Amino acid sequence: xxxxxxxxxxxxxxxxxxxxxxxxxxxxxxxxxxxxxxxxxxxxxxxxxxxxxxxxxxxxxxxxxxxxxxxxxxxxxxxxxxxxxxxxxxxxxxxxxxxxxxxxxxxxxxxxxxxxxxxxxxxxxxxxxxxxxxxxxxxxxxxxxxxxxxxxxxxxxxxxxxxxxxxxxxxxxxxxxxxxxxxxxxxxxxxxxxxxxxxxxxxxxxxxxxxxxxxxxxxxxxxxxxxxxxxxxxxxxxxxxxxxxxxxxxxxxxxxxxxxxxxxxxxxxxxxxxxx
Amino acid sequence: xxxxxxxxxxxxxxxxxxxxxxxxxxxxxxxxxxxxxxxxxxxxxxxxxxxxxxxxxxxxxxxxxxxxxxxxxxxxxxxxxxxxxxxxxxxxxxxxxxxxxxxxxxxxxxxxxxxxxxxxxxxxxxxxxxxxxxxxxxxxxxxxxxxxxxxxxxxxxxxxxxxxxxxxxxxxxxxxxxxxxxxxxxxxxxxxxxxxxxxxxxxxxxxxxxxxxxxxxxxxxxxxxxxxxxxxxxxxxxxxxxxxxxxxxxxxxxxxxxxxxxxxxxxxxxxxxxxx
Numbered sequence: 001x002x003x004x005x006x007x008x009x010x011x012x013x014x015x016x017x018x019x020x021x022x023x024x025x026x027x028x029x030x031x032x033x034x035x036x037x038x039x040x041x042x043x044x045x046x047x048x049x050x051x052x053x054x055x056x057x058x059x060x061x062x063x064x065x066x067x068x069x070x071x072x073x074x075x076x077x078x079x080x081x082x083x084x085x086x087x088x089x090x091x092x093x094x095x096x097x098x099x100x101x102x103x104x105x106x107x108x109x110x111x112x113x114x115x116x117x118x119x120x121x122x123x124x125x126x127x128x129x130x131x132x133x134x135x136x137x138x139x140x141x142x143x144x145x146x147x148x149x150x151x152x153x154x155x156x157x158x159x160x161x162x163x164x165x166x167x168x169x170x171x172x173x174x175x176x177x178x179x180x181x182x183x184x185x186x187x188x189x190x191x192x193x194x195x196x197x198x199x200x201x202x203x204x205x206x207x208x209x210x211x212x213x214x215x216x217x218x219x220x221x222x223x224x225x226x227x228x229x230x231x232x233x234x235x236x237x238x239x240x241x242x243x244x245x246x247x248x249x250x251x252x253x254x255x256x257x258x259x260x261x262x263x264x265x266x267x268x269x270x271x272x273x274x275x276x
Numbered sequence: 277x278x279x280x281x282x283x284x285x286x287x288x289x290x291x292x293x294x295x296x297x298x299x300x301x302x303x304x305x306x307x308x309x310x311x312x313x314x315x316x317x318x319x320x321x322x323x324x325x326x327x328x329x330x331x332x333x334x335x336x337x338x339x340x341x342x343x344x345x346x347x348x349x350x351x352x353x354x355x356x357x358x359x360x361x362x363x364x365x366x367x368x369x370x371x372x373x374x375x376x377x378x379x380x381x382x383x384x385x386x387x388x389x390x391x392x393x394x395x396x397x398x399x400x401x402x403x404x405x406x407x408x409x410x411x412x413x414x415x416x417x418x419x420x421x422x423x424x425x426x427x428x429x430x431x432x433x434x435x436x437x438x439x440x441x442x443x444x445x446x447x448x449x450x451x452x453x454x455x456x457x458x459x460x461x462x463x464x465x466x467x468x469x470x471x472x473x474x475x476x477x478x479x480x481x482x483x484x485x486x487x488x489x490x491x492x493x494x495x496x497x498x499x500x501x502x503x504x505x506x507x508x509x510x511x512x513x514x515x516x517x518x519x520x521x522x523x524x525x526x527x528x529x530x531x532x533x534x535x536x537x538x539x540x541x542x543x544x545x546x547x548x549x550x551x552x
Contacts, residue, residue, distance in 0.1 A: 004296060017293035018301070020280060020385050025294070025369065027421035028304030059426050089376070093301065094425060100365070100389075103425060109296050113376075136412065136422060144422055145303035146412060149370060149379060150335050 003080045005110035008065060008073050010080060018107055023094025027101065030093040030143040031055040035198075036115055036234055037086045038272045040078050043234075045071065047198045052090055055140045061092050061106045077112055087115040087235065091143065115235060125242035125254070126231065128174065129160035130220055134167040138193045148175035162231075164244060167193060170217045177233035179241075181218065181226035182211070182256045188222075191215035199232040199264065206263050208256065226250060230257040237264045279356045281386035284341060284349050286356060294383055299370025303377065306369040306419040307331040311474075312391055312510055313362045314548045316354050319510075321347065323474045327417060328366055334416045337368050337382045353388055363391045363511065367419065391511060401518035401530070402507065404450065405436035406496055410443040414469045424451035438507075440520060443469060446493045453509035455517075457494065457502035458487070458532045464498075467491035475508040475540065482539050484532065502526060506533040513540045 004016035023029040033052040036043050049067050056063050065073060074088060091109040098104070131154070133147050151163055164179060165172040172190055173179050178200040180189045187208065189200060204213050223229060227250040229241040238261040240254040280292035299305040309328040312319050325343050332339050341349060350364060367385040374380070407430070409423050427439055440455060441448040448466055449455050454476040456465045463484065465476060480489050499505060503526040505517040514537040516530040 006296070016296050018296055020282070020292050020294055020367070020387065022301070023425065024304065025298070025300045025306070025367065025385070026365075026419065027425055028300065028306065028419040029422060029425050030301070030304065059422075060429055091296070091301065100387075101421075101425070103428065109301070111296065111376075133412070136409070137426070142422055143302065143304040144420060145377075146305060146335075146418055146420055149299065149303055149305050149377070150413070152379065153336055 002083075002112065003077060004112075005073055005077050005108075007108055008069075010077065016109075018093075018109070019096050021096040021100065022107060023097050023100075023103065024091075024143060026097060027094065028144060028146075029059075029103070030091055031059055031061060031141055032089055032091040032143055033141055034087055034089050034234055037078060037084065037088060038268065039084050041272050041274070042074060042078075042088065043268055043271050044198055044202070047201065051141060051196075051198065052092075055142070056092055056106075058137070058140045059142065060103065061094065063092060063106070064108060073110060077110055081112050083112055083114050085115050086112045088112050125240040125252070126162060127160045127243040128162055128164040128241055128245075129155060129158040130164045130166055130171075130245050132168060133165045134172065134193060135165065135195070138172075138195055141195060145175060158246075160243075164223075166220055169219050171220060171223055174231055177231035177236060177239075180230050180232065180238075181223055182228035182230075182250075183226060185211055186214050187211050187256065187260075188214045188216060188218050190217060192217070197232055197234075199234055199237060202264060202267055203232055203238060203260055206260060208259060211256065220245075224249070228254050228257050230254070230260070237261050237268075278359075278388065279353060280388075281349055281353050281384075283384055284345075286353065292385075294369075294385070295372050297372040297376070298383060299373050299376075299379065300367075300419060302373060303370065304420060304422075305335075305379070306367055307335055307337060307417055308365055308367040308419055309417055310363060310365050310510055313354060313360065313364060314544065315360050316358075317548050317550075318350060318354075318364065319544055319547050320474055320478070323477065327472075327474065328368075331416045331418070332368055334413070335418065336379065337370070339368060339382070340384060349386060353386055357388050359388055359390050361391050362388045364388050401516040401528070402438060403436045403519040404438055404440040404517055404521075405431060405434040406440045406442055406447075406521050408444060409441045410448065410469060411441065411471070414448075414471055417471055421451060434522075440499075442496055445495050447496060447499055450507055453507035453512060453515075456506050456508065456514075457499055458504035458506075458526075459498075459502060461487055462490050463487050463532065463536075464490045464492060464494050466493060468493070473508055473510075475510055475513060478540060478543055479508055479514060479536055482536060484535060487532065496521075500525070504530050504533050506530070506536070513537050513544075
């Protein structure tokens with residue numbers, strides 16, 4: 001039995017309902033963030049909180065809880081649910097709107113779900129299929145996944161695991177992950193018009209001998225020619241991409257991706273132990 | 277006391293709740309449509325149904341009710357609520373998703389609200405402020421109003437009533453209405469990358485002596501130079517725009533807009549009386 005926090009009150013999963021007057025249902029209006037816990041410890045919580053409060057501000061949504069109160073609400077949920085390794089999703093919606101359009105008092109929903117944290121070590125490399133789409137308000141983690149979910153069929157039809165968005169040829173991101181390529185001596189990721197992921201940020205802070213991190217636009221052709229390609233996300237860390245648009249990327253060894261993933265796991269372990 | 281239909285069951289407003297696992301809340305995933313009733317008669321219902329079922333298909337959402345059953349569900353709601361002049365909103369969400377991402381069985385929500393149908397005759401002309409934004413999947417009536425609601429503050433700051441979206445200078449539409457300009461002998465509206473409104477369609481079917489209807493791209497400069505400008509929507513019919521980006525449009529007489537509005541009202545009356 002899982003509990004869900006709505007406006008800082010705990011509800012059983014069956015009772016965790018909100019009015020259909022909410023602006024998320026009426027107008028797709030909301031933001032969220034997603035972090036993980038390992039052994040009941042939320043990882044990189046300050047980074048996620050910074051982004052969450054910034055998303056709220058950008059969308060003119062007020063968060064009724066300050067960061068200290070939000071942390072307490074999360075810890076309360078963690079204590080109640082007892083799922084040591086989990087994903088925690090914090091959703092902030094436009095709230096119940098009288099006229100179905102004007103913003104009022106946001107609703108804050110916190111959902112915890114079990115997370116298989118060793119998934120990234122056991123799963124196979126990914127296949128992506130590219131798609132021309134620029135996410136709107138890309139720096140904000142809104143709940144808008146219209147294209148991603150609509151295209152689930154397209155992804156399947158292309159024998160892929162996920163989408164790789166590009167804006168008229170300029171590679172952007174996956175629906176739920178940032179995207180990197182590795183060349184002879186550079187590790188490149190898009191700088192503009194993408195969500196700045198927390199895992200992306202941690203990766204850009206690493207030191208990889210003989211490689212320089214570069215944030216810039218790059219093309220699909222550069223992707224096809226890359227030595228390695230990988231995605232980064234809170235759940236997958238740095239995860240190798242094997243194939244894009246049916247083209248094999250590099251020789252499949254993914255040495256740099258694996259090195260980056262190892263270094264990420266070290267950072268996560270330090271944070272989990274409270275040593276960062 | 278108003279009733280709301282969820283999956284063809286009636287609930288009181290207080291009890292019309294859905295699980296936070298719904299993909300509208302989780303991922304902003306849903307479509308809707310909106311029609312009005314006059315004296316308890318839904319107006320142009322076939323047109324709205326056609327668009328609704330098409331939106332559902334485009335987003336790979338299954339509608340559990342066929343058009344005849346949906347019509348019955350609406351009539352049941354109308355009979356229960358007894359609001360002769362109303363707006364009826366039909367929302368179809370992605371449904372409760374186990375993993376918060378994969379589509380399952382959609383939820384169908386029907387909400388009826390009172391509508392002041394003579395609003396359009398008594399209100400003053402509108403002021404719009406332009407904004408560079410292209411709606412995604414524009415031909416589909418999705419629940420995505422992220423930009424429109426986020427920009428409510430911007431609209432107020434610009435002393436405007438609503439937004440006028442343009443795509444790098446190519447005029448598109450308002451968040452909840454189509455947009456037309458009147459020149460010396462043409463009535464022009466965007467053809468591509470806009471929602472094809474039902475009221476827009478009815479207008480394009482009218483005969484206006486000495487004027488030709490044209491569907492094509494046009495620029496903001498053409499808007500500023502227009503003799504008249506108006507918006508079209510189910511609630512506002514054809515409604516004059518007085519000012520755009522602080523610039524007065526035409527001489528404010530809006531003769532053609534008024535003529536079009538009168539002809540729309542005639543069409544609506546015919547449909548209301550079942551004579552169309």
